[in-house]
Amino acid sequence: MSDEPLGPFTWVDDADGTDDPATGDVATTPAPPVAGHAVVALEGISKTYATGAAEVHALRDVSLRIDRGEYVAVIGPSGSGKSTLMNILGCLDVATSGRYELDGVDVEDLSETDLAAVRNTRIGFVFQQFNLLSTLSAWRNVELPLVYAGVPRAERRERAHAALDRVGLAGRVDHRPSELSGGQQQRVAIARALVTDPALILADEPTGNLDSRSSEDVMALLDELHASGRTIVLITHDLEVAAAAERSVTVRDGVVLTAHDQQGEPVGAGA
Numbered sequence: 001m002s003d004e005p006l007g008p009f010t011w012v013d014d015a016d017g018t019d020d021p022a023t024g025d026v027a028t029t030p031a032p033p034v035a036g037h038a039v040v041a042l043e044g045i046s047k048t049y050a051t052g053a054a055e056v057h058a059l060r061d062v063s064l065r066i067d068r069g070e071y072v073a074v075i076g077p078s079g080s081g082k083s084t085l086m087n088i089l090g091c092l093d094v095a096t097s098g099r100y101e102l103d104g105v106d107v108e109d110l111s112e113t114d115l116a117a118v119r120n121t122r123i124g125f126v127f128q129q130f131n132l133l134s135t136l137s138a139w140r141n142v143e144l145p146l147v148y149a150g151v152p153r154a155e156r157r158e159r160a161h162a163a164l165d166r167v168g169l170a171g172r173v174d175h176r177p178s179e180l181s182g183g184q185q186q187r188v189a190i191a192r193a194l195v196t197d198p199a200l201i202l203a204d205e206p207t208g209n210l211d212s213r214s215s216e217d218v219m220a221l222l223d224e225l226h227a228s229g230r231t232i233v234l235i236t237h238d239l240e241v242a243a244a245a246e247r248s249v250t251v252r253d254g255v256v257l258t259a260h261d262q263q264g265e266p267v268g269a270g271a
């Protein structure tokens, strides 16, 4: 599976000139592309929320492997643990127990700072609400992850423009979110997710706020990204949307029930 870069992207291994893992340089260095390399490896992951007297076991002993270039949908009814799983996959929260290796990095022992660097450079997030800054133009929104990663200004501009070109918005780089349609705003968000050349694109109900035409548009773009070698995890309650993925994983009562090919029969999913 090829992992073609989506633009003239160069990794900055040494953003602050120190080449020192203590300053986060290690987090900006991508793991070498190895065939069959696991981008996500969860092993016996559990997450327990303590709420007053009661404990909620939101995830129970979840093991899941997602290889480079896979397109996986995570489905399940409300309250099943999808958001909890997404938060852990996205390094927005840490598990109560178990192991999580993201793109070869063991994340459960990282400090908050290192976790933030991993989140910023190895994961591209796409949210239901787009989460764009309304006062910034499209390209300024897209360059933000590169600002946090310490990429020099000229390179940021070039990479942000290339990413917007990639999602078909070359003619809208100076538009603010309010001057764009919902579908265009989500494409800006996808450009922002791509600009760091992340190991994983994590999309949480990316079509949840879009009309059917814009939804198709965004799903077609995700298909294209998958075809170009991107690794995508799509969280959705919409089975029609989930059908776009190669494989789906069902979460129910905190347990990953089944992993099956789109062509295969769901085993015990019932959803």
Ligand SMILES: Nc1ncnc2c1ncn2[C@@H]1O[C@H](COP(=O)(O)OP(=O)(O)O)[C@@H](O)[C@H]1O
Pocket: 049, 050, 051, 056, 057, 058, 076, 077, 078, 079, 080, 081, 082, 083, 084, 085
């Ligand atoms: N911060 C929290 N504190 C306590 N319980 C929570 C918290 N977040 C989620 N839960 C509980 O964990 C379970 C899984 O929730 P969640 O991961 O949000 O499911 P989903 O996204 O599939 O709807 C639910 O029972 C929910 O009430």
Ligand SMILES: [Mg+2]
Pocket: 079, 082, 083, 084
């Ligand atoms: Mg949820």
